[in-house]
Amino acid sequence: MRKVSSFGKTIMNTALLIFSLSAVFPIVWMLYSSFKTQQEFTLNIFALPKNWNLENYIEAFKIGQLHNYFFNSVYVSLISVFLIIFLAFIIGYMIARHDFPGRRIIYILFLFGMLIPIHGLLVPIFIEFKNVGLLNKPYTLILPYVAFGLPIAIFLFESFIKQIPKEIEEAAIMDGCNTFQVIFRVIFPIAGPVIATATILSFLTAWNEFPFALVLIQDPALRTLPVGLTNFNGQYTVNYPQMMAAMSVTVLPVLLVYLAFSKKIIQGMTAGAVKG
Amino acid sequence: MKAKNAIRPSNLKIYMYLLPGLLIYTFVVLVPLFMAARYSLFEWSGGPNMTFVGLQNFATLMQDQVFWKAFGNNLFIIVLSVIGQVGIAFLISVLLTRSWVKWKQFHRTVIFIPNVLAAVVIGFLWSMVYNHDYGLLNNVLSSIGLESWIQPWLDDPDIVMGSVTAPLIWQFIGFYLIIFMAAMQNIPEELYEAAKIDGASAWRQTWYITFPMLKNTFKVTIMLCIAGNMKVFDHIFVMTGGGPGNSSTVMAQYAYDVSFNRFELGYGSAVSVGMLVLSLGLIFISQLIGREKKS
Numbered sequence: 001m002r003k004v005s006s007f008g009k010t011i012m013n014t015a016l017l018i019f020s021l022s023a024v025f026p027i028v029w030m031l032y033s034s035f036k037t038q039q040e041f042t043l044n045i046f047a048l049p050k051n052w053n054l055e056n057y058i059e060a061f062k063i064g065q066l067h068n069y070f071f072n073s074v075y076v077s078l079i080s081v082f083l084i085i086f087l088a089f090i091i092g093y094m095i096a097r098h099d100f101p102g103r104r105i106i107y108i109l110f111l112f113g114m115l116i117p118i119h120g121l122l123v124p125i126f127i128e129f130k131n132v133g134l135l136n137k138p139y140t141l142i143l144p145y146v147a148f149g150l151p152i153a154i155f156l157f158e159s160f161i162k163q164i165p166k167e168i169e170e171a172a173i174m175d176g177c178n179t180f181q182v183i184f185r186v187i188f189p190i191a192g193p194v195i196a197t198a199t200i201l202s203f204l205t206a207w208n209e210f211p212f213a214l215v216l217i218q219d220p221a222l223r224t225l226p227v228g229l230t231n232f233n234g235q236y237t238v239n240y241p242q243m244m245a246a247m248s249v250t251v252l253p254v255l256l257v258y259l260a261f262s263k264k265i266i267q268g269m270t271a272g273a274v275k276g
Numbered sequence: 277m278k279a280k281n282a283i284r285p286s287n288l289k290i291y292m293y294l295l296p297g298l299l300i301y302t303f304v305v306l307v308p309l310f311m312a313a314r315y316s317l318f319e320w321s322g323g324p325n326m327t328f329v330g331l332q333n334f335a336t337l338m339q340d341q342v343f344w345k346a347f348g349n350n351l352f353i354i355v356l357s358v359i360g361q362v363g364i365a366f367l368i369s370v371l372l373t374r375s376w377v378k379w380k381q382f383h384r385t386v387i388f389i390p391n392v393l394a395a396v397v398i399g400f401l402w403s404m405v406y407n408h409d410y411g412l413l414n415n416v417l418s419s420i421g422l423e424s425w426i427q428p429w430l431d432d433p434d435i436v437m438g439s440v441t442a443p444l445i446w447q448f449i450g451f452y453l454i455i456f457m458a459a460m461q462n463i464p465e466e467l468y469e470a471a472k473i474d475g476a477s478a479w480r481q482t483w484y485i486t487f488p489m490l491k492n493t494f495k496v497t498i499m500l501c502i503a504g505n506m507k508v509f510d511h512i513f514v515m516t517g518g519g520p521g522n523s524s525t526v527m528a529q530y531a532y533d534v535s536f537n538r539f540e541l542g543y544g545s546a547v548s549v550g551m552l553v554l555s556l557g558l559i560f561i562s563q564l565i566g567r568e569k570k571s
Contacts, residue, residue, distance in 0.1 A: 012371065012377070013376075013378050016368070016371060016377065016383060017379070017383075019368070019387075020382065020386045020387055021386075023386060023387050023389070023390065023446065023449070023450075024386050024389055024390075025412075026401050026402070026405055026412060027389060027390070027393070027401070029412060030401055030404075041410065042359065042409075042410060045410050045411075045415050046415065058502070073488065082460070085404045087296055087297035087300070088297065090293050090294070090296075090297065091293075091294055091297045094290050094293055094294055098284055098285070098290055100287050100290045100291075101287065106298065106355045106497065107295065109301070109306070110301065113305055115503070115556070115559065116305070116309075116552065116555075116556065117503065117506050117507040117552065117555040117556075118305075118507065119507040119509055119528040119551070120312070120507075120528075120529075120531070120548045120549075120551045120552035120555065121304075121305065121308045121309070121531075121548070121552075122528070122531060122532065122535075122548070123531055123535045123541065123544045123545055123547075124308035124309070124311040124312035124315065124534075124545060124549045125304065126535070126541075127308075127311060127315055127541060127545070128303075128308050128311055129305060130322070139362065143300060143304050144304050146300050146304075147300050147301050147303070147304030147305050148304075148305075150300075150301055151298055164327065176393070179285045179289065179293070191478075198416060204392055208393070208394035208395060208396075210394070210395060210396050210509070210510040210513075211509050211510065211513075211528070211532070214513075215532070215536065222319045225394070226394050226395075226396040226397075226510075227396075229396055229397070230514065231398065235394060240404060240407075240410060241402065243404075244404075247397045247400055247401065250394055250396075250397055251393050251394065251397050254392050254393065254394075255389070255392070258389065258392050262385045262388070265392060266384070266385075266388050266450075266454050268456065269391060269392070269451065269454075270451060270454045270455055
């Protein structure tokens with residue numbers, strides 16, 4: 001029986017540490033470089049900033065209209081998440097609990113949505129939205145984000161609700177609850193963990209989404225952060241620290257939430273795959 | 277089942293509850309599928325003039341070298357990703373199950389970080405990594421005396437595909453790592469204990485127990501790799517826009533170019549149909565192969 005020598009262990013531990021650190025280094029580099037002046041940056045790209053000045057951030061908001069993009073991202077993401085959870089919970093509940101004509105077909109239709117490469121729908125959705133005058137509206141992006149978010153959320157809710165004993169609902173009905181109250185007063189509170197998972201997953205997808213935001217919105221006032229960044233890049237091709245400040249603003253909310261709830265987020269993002 | 281239970285609403289009521297979600301889903305996912313098929317039969321630049329051309333667009337698509345080049349690039353990314361993402365993630369997850377490995381939670385958390393970031397940001401970040409004068413990569417290379425390795429990473433058609441694939445691999449290793457770690461927890465401990473009693477080394481246990489027990493997980497991850505990389509767009513759009521020339525164009529990028537830069541919405545629809553068919557076909561084939569091996 002061969003044992004790993006303590007020397008070997010140290011080597012492996014060090015190698016793993018180097019791997020992990022190099023995996024985050026580009027992100028760390030982006031974060032601290034965003035506080036440097038451009039001159040400082042070109043002088044030595046590795047060095048930490050001498051003065052942690054907020055100049056780049058102020059400029060990004062003033063000239064780059066970053067607050068506008070930021071607000072749009074928050075607005076579109078939050079409404080999409082709310083609708084996804086609300087609609088998917090109802091659908092997941094009905095499919096899990098009740099047998100009705102078309103139940104299987106509806107379930108399969110939604111599961112199919114997890115399989116199709118949605119980027120293939122980019123052009124046809126653009127044409128459809130153009131035909132019915134849905135481009136460039138404050139709610140334009142919410143529609144696809146909700147539609148793309150529903151399948152995985154329905155899948156998660158359905159498999160969770162199936163395991164809840166029916167007696168709880170029967171008792172609630174006896175007490176005079178209607179269906180809506182059964183779903184949202186009785187079942188919803190029990191499903192806390194899986195709701196958190198679905199919320200995180202759909203929020204991240206909406207917040208980071210790019211191609212549909214690029215194609216369906218041309219009005220600069222309605223752009224979200226990822227598309228806003230590509231605009232920003234055109235204006236400041238060479239000013240890396242400035243661009244890094246804008247990128248940091250885009251990732252900071254996500255990073256902070258991640259550092260606070262990393263376990264939950266990791267679980268959420270891999271939920272579909274681990275189960276499937 | 278047949279016992280009429282009190283909690284069941286009428287069918288009509290159920291449909292009313294399902295309606296809003298179904299409507300949005302139908303409008304955004306199902307209708308466009310049919311629209312793509314319809315518009316792919318027209319020559320149309322978005323204006324009032326639409327000319328029915330039958331299957332002409334698909335005949336063109338079959339001969340379209342850029343489209344097939346783009347498909348080839350998708351395949352290239354898939355192959356590199358299966359090796360890079362699935363392979364590296366598996367190795368690290370094996371390491372992270374060893375008792376002597378330190379800071380496990382730290383590694384998990386840190387390696388997963390790129391996963392939660394916007395692909396657009398990853399794309400810009402790596403353009404900066406690859407920049408000739410101010411890029412991380414070239415500066416690291418020259419500081420360790422490897423100036424001769426310095427390349428125009430994103431501007432040389434011969435190496436650009438490797439350069440744009442690296443960030444994709446980098447971003448998603450954490451994702452596959454978690455899947456493997458979750459799957460490894462489901463392997464019964466007794467198997468390892470029996471092997472230990474028989475005197476099998478840790479690496480033999482990995483090879484003869486972990487590896488075969490994870491067969492299904494490998495199938496799932498490879499399928500996810502294929503599905504995920506058929507729709508690559510954001511990273512490449514930001515880093516190279518498909519260039520130089522067409523050298524790093526992928527299918528989604530090509531559909532975008534045709535539709536929104538050349539305004540050929542009819543042909544763009546045909547490209548989209550081609551992309552949908554090829555993607556679903558590939559996923560289907562990978563499933564079939566996976567199933568065959570099982571029996």
